[in-house]
Amino acid sequence: MTKILLADDEAALRFLLTETLADEGFELTEAADGNEAVRELQAQAFGLVILDYMMPEKTGVEVCEWLRGSESANREAPVVLLTAKALDKDKERAKAAGVTAYIVKPFSPMHLIDVVNGLLESRES
Structure with missing residues (x-):
């Protein structure tokens, strides 16, 4: 069973x-x-991380930047960013931070499941 944050x-x-x-x-x-x-x-270790872009304390992008630069066991885990920010500059910032997939709100939960399954399958192969 895959653990997700x-x-x-x-x-x-x-x-x-x-x-x-x-x-x-x-x-x-x-x-x-x-x-x-x-x-x-x-x-703890996770198979995948889902972060909201706009959160208190640290944004999802800041968390991802920290994660990619850390010694955490999760450093290589796929990161999905959920966001209402659809501008190219926001996508570029997320990509530079190491975000694996970018989903713009509103989205269907089934779309998220497809993205999650796709990322986990590509890691296994």
Whole structure:
């Protein structure tokens, strides 16, 4: 069972995505802000990380930058960034930080599952 860290400051969205991903057989750990996400990334190993772009304390991009430069066991884990920011400069900033996939809100939970499964399958091959 793949463990996923889901960091988003919107409790309702976190609940929806946790339920959806758990139904697909994933084990979820939730974080409500960027600092909490960093603490979880330091504490345990994850197969994949989902970060909201706009979170209190640290943005998803800042968490990803920290992760890619850290000695964490999660340093190579795929990172999915959820964001309402669809501008090219935001996408370029995310890519430079090491974000693996970029999903613009609003999105369907099934689209997220497709992206997650695709990233995990490509890591296995």
